Structures are given as C-alpha cells and as structure tokens.
Amino acid sequence: MSVRVGIVGQGYVATTLALGLARIKRGEIGLNGIPLQNFLRSYRVEDVEIVCSIDVDAAKVGRSLSDVVSMYYPEFPRYQSLEGVTVSKGIHLGSTSNIPIKASGLEEEMDLENAVYSVVSTWERCGVDVLINLITTEYTEPPESFQDLRKLVKSGGTKLPATYAYLYAATIYAETVKPVAFINAIPAVAARSNVFVDAFAERGSIILGDDGASGATPLTSDIIEHLAERNRVPRGVVQFNIGGNTDFLALLDESRNKAKEKTKSSVVADVLGFEVPTYIKPTGFSEYLGDKKFVSMHIEYVGFNGAVDEIVVNARINDSPALAGLLVDLVRLAKIAIDRGFSGTIYEVNSFYMKSPGPAGSKSISRIVAYQLLIDWLLRVGELVKIPRYSIHSYLPELRKAYGLD
Ligand SMILES: NC(=O)c1ccc[n+]([C@@H]2O[C@H](COP(=O)([O-])OP(=O)(O)OC[C@H]3O[C@@H](n4cnc5c(N)ncnc54)[C@H](O)[C@@H]3O)[C@@H](O)[C@H]2O)c1
Structure with a gap:
C-alpha cells in the first residue's frame, strides 16, 4: 500500500x-x-x-x-x-x-x-x-x-x-x-x-x-535544554538566518516575517519556563547564498560562581x-x-x-525530549519495527519490559 x-x-x-x-x-x-x-x-x-x-x-x-x-x-x-x-x-x-x-x-x-x-x-x-x-x-x-x-x-x-x-x-x-x-x-x-x-x-x-522545524530553531531548543539541565541560566538568545531562496525573499515582507518570528521565538521561553531576551528571526535575503542559508546563533548564560559563558554557532545549512x-x-x-x-x-x-506544535496552548519542547515522546507514541501504537539506539527505551530495562521489547 x-x-x-x-x-x-x-x-x-x-x-x-x-x-x-x-x-x-x-x-x-x-x-x-x-x-x-x-x-x-x-x-x-x-x-x-x-x-x-x-x-x-x-x-x-x-x-x-x-x-x-x-x-x-x-x-x-x-x-x-x-x-x-x-x-x-x-x-x-x-x-x-x-x-x-x-x-x-x-x-x-x-x-x-x-x-x-x-x-x-x-x-x-x-x-x-x-x-x-x-x-x-x-x-x-x-x-x-x-x-x-x-x-x-x-x-x-x-x-x-x-x-x-x-x-x-x-x-x-x-x-x-x-x-x-x-x-x-x-x-x-x-x-x-x-x-x-x-x-x-x-x-x-x-x-x-x-x-x-528543520533548521536552526530545533538546534537552539536543544542547546537551551542542555543548559537548563545543568542549571546554567541563559541571559539572552540571538539567532538569525540569511538565505537566497524565494522563501527568504518572501520573508522580507514584514507581516510574513512576523508569522515566522512567532513560530521561532516561542521555543526559548517554552523550554526554559521563563522569558529571556530573544531575537530569533530570518533577517535577510542574499541571492548568492541560494538554498544554503547562513545561520548564526549567540547564547550568553550564567554558570557556577557567576561565571558568564557564551556559545556561538555559525552554520551553512541547505534549507529545502x-x-x-x-x-x-x-x-x-x-x-x-x-x-x-x-x-x-x-x-x-x-x-x-514542528516549530509551533498544535493543539492550541501546547509547548514547544526541546527536540531531544520530543524525540522520546515520539518514539514512545510509536511504541504505544505498535508501529516500530526497530528501536532507534538514541531512544530512551534502548537504555532503560523497565521500559523495555513494559513494551515487551526483550
Ligand atoms: N527548511 C525550509 O525550507 C522550511 C522550513 C520550515 C517551513 N518552511 C515553509 O515551507 C514553505 C515553502 O518553502 P519553499 O522554500 O519551498 O518556498 P518556495 O517559495 O520555493 O515555494 C512556495 C511555492 O508555493 C507556491 N504558492 C504560493 N502561493 C500559493 C497558493 N496560494 N497556492 C498554491 N501554491 C502557492 C509558489 O508559487 C511556490 O511554488 C514556506 O512557507 C516556508 O516558510 C520551509
């Protein structure tokens, strides 16, 4: 079929x-x-x-x-x-x-x-x-x-x-x-x-x-989760993309860009549980980049003894x-x-x-966590022929037993 x-x-x-x-x-x-x-x-x-x-x-x-x-x-x-x-x-x-x-x-x-x-x-x-x-x-x-x-x-x-x-x-x-x-x-x-x-x-x-949720936004949410699990507290997140395909051309339009910004920005507060200053949106069109967008991300956070660290990521990613x-x-x-x-x-x-998962009022969680929910759902509906090795089910014996996996 x-x-x-x-x-x-x-x-x-x-x-x-x-x-x-x-x-x-x-x-x-x-x-x-x-x-x-x-x-x-x-x-x-x-x-x-x-x-x-x-x-x-x-x-x-x-x-x-x-x-x-x-x-x-x-x-x-x-x-x-x-x-x-x-x-x-x-x-x-x-x-x-x-x-x-x-x-x-x-x-x-x-x-x-x-x-x-x-x-x-x-x-x-x-x-x-x-x-x-x-x-x-x-x-x-x-x-x-x-x-x-x-x-x-x-x-x-x-x-x-x-x-x-x-x-x-x-x-x-x-x-x-x-x-x-x-x-x-x-x-x-x-x-x-x-x-x-x-x-x-x-x-x-x-x-x-x-x-x-294909590009930099899921990566940002996973880095935020990594910091949050270690109680390192982000002070702000900046992430922008410049691309050369028609999608980026369309996003030069203010109202279209607002739609994108809405779906991208919710992710930081949703993962952390509180607001920090964010600037996450497509910022420009440059034809020579073609479909391979340029992504840059900066996250500043406070760790033990007030140490202030920064993560900077630069990437070129084929968008489509x-x-x-x-x-x-x-x-x-x-x-x-x-x-x-x-x-x-x-x-x-x-x-x-998805960047903004439905239904209404749902949280945009980190992809590391979301992946486990997805695998769990697939196991519950009996759709997996193989347990991916990154799944929590391949680590925890009690989960394996609960699903009859051994
Ligand atoms: N990684 C990604 O590329 C990515 C990630 C997330 C979301 N998206 C979204 O996916 C969509 C498509 O991205 P793309 O790069 O293919 O864009 P694109 O500009 O290459 O393609 C859009 C297509 O839709 C057609 N179209 C426009 N209005 C239409 C209508 N009313 N009815 C039927 N067709 C219509 C256009 O003619 C064009 O062929 C965009 O909205 C984008 O925001 C893309």
Whole structure:
C-alpha cells in the first residue's frame, strides 16, 4: 500500500522532496535526513508517492513534476516517475504579493466556492491520502468559528488566506471522499487553532503543524535544554538566518516575517519556563547564498560562581532538503494515524517535527525530549519495527519490559 501525497505549493521544498524520493526509489541515495528511516511497520519510505500537485505560478501550472525539478535542479536527469504528475492551478488569494512571479488562481475564473470544489475534485481524481501545505509563508489570524470560515468562502472573501481556503477544501474532501491528513509545514496558524483541529476531528481526519522545524530553531531548543539541565541560566538568545531562496525573499515582507518570528521565538521561553531576551528571526535575503542559508546563533548564560559563558554557532545549512527529509516521515505518520483511527491533531508528532506544535496552548519542547515522546507514541501504537539506539527505551530495562521489547 502506498501513501498518496498531494502537494500544495510546488516550490523548492516540495520539489526537493519529489527529487529525493525518486532518487531513493532508484537506489541512487540512502535515507539520510529521514529520522524514522524504514523503522515504521506500515509504510516504507519507498511507499510514499506524490500523486498530485497544485501551484499558482504560471511557470509551473500545466508542467510536469519532472519539468519543475529541472527548473530547480537542472543538473539531474529526468525521472520517469515524475513525468506522470502535472501541476494544477490552485487558489491564489494574493499569497504571492510582492514576489516577482506571474501568478493567478482559480478564483479569477470562477467564484471562490467553486474554486474550492475544483481543488477538491483534483484531489479526488488523484485519490490523495495526505496533503502538504508548502505555499509561500502567510500571516494568518484564524477564524472565530468554522461557520465564519464557511461564510468567508461563500462570500468570496478576498481577505481569506490561501491556506484557509485549502483547509476548507480539505474538510469538504473529508466529508465527500474519504478522511484526509493535512500537514501544515508553513507558519500559518492551523494545527494551533481549535477551529481547524475540531473540524478535522469531526471528519475523522488529521491536521499536523505548524511550521516544519528543520533548521536552526530545533538546534537552539536543544542547546537551551542542555543548559537548563545543568542549571546554567541563559541571559539572552540571538539567532538569525540569511538565505537566497524565494522563501527568504518572501520573508522580507514584514507581516510574513512576523508569522515566522512567532513560530521561532516561542521555543526559548517554552523550554526554559521563563522569558529571556530573544531575537530569533530570518533577517535577510542574499541571492548568492541560494538554498544554503547562513545561520548564526549567540547564547550568553550564567554558570557556577557567576561565571558568564557564551556559545556561538555559525552554520551553512541547505534549507529545502532539511524540511523535505522530515516530510517523508510526516506523510507516513499522518497516514498511519488515519489508518489507526486517530483524528484531530497529535502532539507527540507535532512536538518533534514542528516549530509551533498544535493543539492550541501546547509547548514547544526541546527536540531531544520530543524525540522520546515520539518514539514512545510509536511504541504505544505498535508501529516500530526497530528501536532507534538514541531512544530512551534502548537504555532503560523497565521500559523495555513494559513494551515487551526483550
Ligand atoms: N527548511 C525550509 O525550507 C522550511 C522550513 C520550515 C517551513 N518552511 C515553509 O515551507 C514553505 C515553502 O518553502 P519553499 O522554500 O519551498 O518556498 P518556495 O517559495 O520555493 O515555494 C512556495 C511555492 O508555493 C507556491 N504558492 C504560493 N502561493 C500559493 C497558493 N496560494 N497556492 C498554491 N501554491 C502557492 C509558489 O508559487 C511556490 O511554488 C514556506 O512557507 C516556508 O516558510 C520551509
């Protein structure tokens, strides 16, 4: 059985995911960067199949996934498995404003409600199990109720963020076709809103989010945890990124950057349990860096006898592969959750993979701790074929016994 994935936003991350999966299936590369590798009982990495894709960029709509891969990765040959998927036009709602691309949406050809139904029938044709939202970062304020969202769609609301139009479409798909999982990998508020979590739960469906935790923010949270466990008290945290891909270009826009800053900054206070001055956000765009962003981090802390120490980290990190590798796990976990009758959202999954884990009010914990929660959840649902050696379960005999692992 495969996991049938629908992409929303065929940009750098989604295209890296498509190329990486094609190369894995051809045996050209291993499973590096995929945390759960082939440790899951129900689905192997090779079972993940991208079956449809939606975008609004005129340069991509109507082209095959293989064509889009050539735009980002011209050095690679064409892969047969990517020829059969054509990018369909989605709902725009101004989501690419200020970005130098020619974009248009279905709502320019029909009213918004019909545009939503058109997207639903695209997904139905492909038989998607899991959707991944990878559109340009948007600033969003969630609706007060699902009825408000429905009214906004019916009135053709131009103020509606595109992500919410897709979430609405996903609920219609869940009602009329089959339960679905929606992975919100962008900073829009989705899995942190009870309105959406309840709407998905009522339809036997899953929503995971928000904002994939792929780069420097999880590393920061782990360093903070390291200090906190030793009672070394941080006085302030500064972390910035400069990148050269379209995502960084989009983040020059103040309101988009605010959305990102919100999902990144919560992590320090959440891990420590108190506030310290922080400055954590993307700070600039420089085309020559390309997808390989420059990250810098500075943490000052007070230790024994008032000693003041500092940690400085500088890194260059390939942005898109970092998230794409996590998505290979997320789509399988989302499908497993549906298969096993879960609905709504799953904190144990979000806390490891997302910067701002849903549901509303959840803490963003360090990834070292979140990893253990994730493995524990997988053991409870009987999904692990192998205990990763970094898991606490491989150290503690009583835990091993409790799960019948010996
Ligand atoms: N490591 C990472 O790269 C990382 C980490 C966490 C989150 N994210 C988030 O993932 C998203 C994608 O990142 P990316 O680097 O691929 O960006 P990108 O700019 O390369 O791709 C975004 C794609 O979405 C399309 N799009 C925009 N509005 C759309 C709409 N209304 N409907 C359908 N398609 C639409 C664009 O045309 C483009 O193809 C961003 O929101 C980013 O914040 C990325």
